[in-house]
Amino acid sequence: MNPICLVAILILLVGCTQVYSSEGDNSKDFKNCVSLCSSATCPRRKIPPIRRLLQWSCENECEYECMQEITETAKESGGEILQYHGKWPFVRLWGMQEPASVLFSALNGYMHYQYISVFKRQIADGYYMKKFYVWCCYIGVNSWIWSVIYHSRDFVFTERMDYFAAGLAVLYSLYTAGLRVLHIRKTFHVASWTFVCLVAYTLHISYLLSGTFDYRYNMIANVAVASINNVLWFYWTIMHWNKRPDDAWKPAATGALVSLFLSLELFDFPPILGIFDAHSLWHLSTIPVIPFWYNFLLVDAEREDHKERKGKKTMK
Known part of the structure; x- marks a missing residue:
């Protein structure tokens, strides 16, 4: 073998899975958070060069921030940690x-x-x-x-x-x-x-x-x-x-x-x-x-x- x-x-x-959406990114809390973040910050947000190189858009930044915020709230309250777009909420580097x-x-x-x-x-x-x-x-x-x-x-x-x-x-x-x-x-x-x-x-x-x-x-x-x-x-x-x-x-x-x-x-x-x-x-x-x-x-x-x-x- x-x-x-x-x-x-x-x-x-197991490394590449066809997933278009998950419970996390389908939730109302996540969608509302991303919508508010995008409208409030995207007109003036500056994305660091390294993240621009990896093609992080303003909306992507809002999705990441909202995902982390919702995850932290779930940890503090003992709630369920959800996946987003088929992935766990990783801390990026x-x-x-x-x-x-x-x-x-x-x-x-x-x-x-x-x-x-x-x-x-x-x-x-x-x-x-x-x-x-x-x-x-x-x-x-x-x-x-x-x-x-x-x-x-x-x-x-x-x-x-x-x-x-x-x-x-x-x-x-x-x-x-x-x-x-x-x-x-x-x-x-x-x-x-x-x-x-x-x-x-x-x-x-x-x-x-x-x-x-x-x-x-x-x-x-x-x-x-x-x-x-x-x-x-x-x-x-x-x-x-x-x-x-x-x-x-x-x-x-x-x-x-x-x-x-x-x-x-x-x-x-x-x-x-x-x-x-x-x-x-x-x-x-x-x-x-x-x-x-x-x-x-x-x-x-x-x-x-x-x-x-x-x-x-x-x-x-």
Whole structure:
């Protein structure tokens, strides 16, 4: 079970939700507060440069202030804390809507970034999968960059790009799993597999952009791709259980860890201190999973390269 794939698919499923309204922003208190704030302050309000850069309008400022005011009143009176536009009332930082998720997404991306140089340095140049593993890091960095952007400011564009970047990571995980697990090496077979994946991704994005964004289809498509990927790695684990008892368990263990950490999402709660919610803690928990998986790939690459070199010598 490939955790890179799992991380990406779970970003898709729990990081970006199609929500146009919630109980909070539908309430009369909120609407009245925003209306009064906008009429009273917008003609003369000056928005700080950092927030203007993140496209905070005067109305957005009023919505944020009203949300925080209503939330504080609810806390003092023991009332229910509501969601607004599908999100908890986070305390923003420098204009970022969800600072904890931004920070932890950035740290996840940094873990992928670190291994670009590690893979280039430690994997033998002659090993066939080296370039694909390096690109896995690049694609991982890309997916987390868009997660940072999305959690900083939630717009239709940032949401879509988060979906597309995560979808690319999901499909690329399957692509590399096919190459590694099924030992695809011949030029024609590699080209064919590459063509199939490229066409699939192109058609997927084209369909999603062709009209109303189909969230349900997007979820089903990515779950299907992730499931195939997981089956491939599970097959690898079974086939190598006796041959490599010291590390054959790692793909399965990684998948189990990710599944365990995902349980945080089942216990959704208002953000602690207005910052840390279940989703941000989920992002925090995935940070150590990435080096665990990549270190397995490093060892696997070393063993496979040695085996291939030894096989070539034997043939001579």
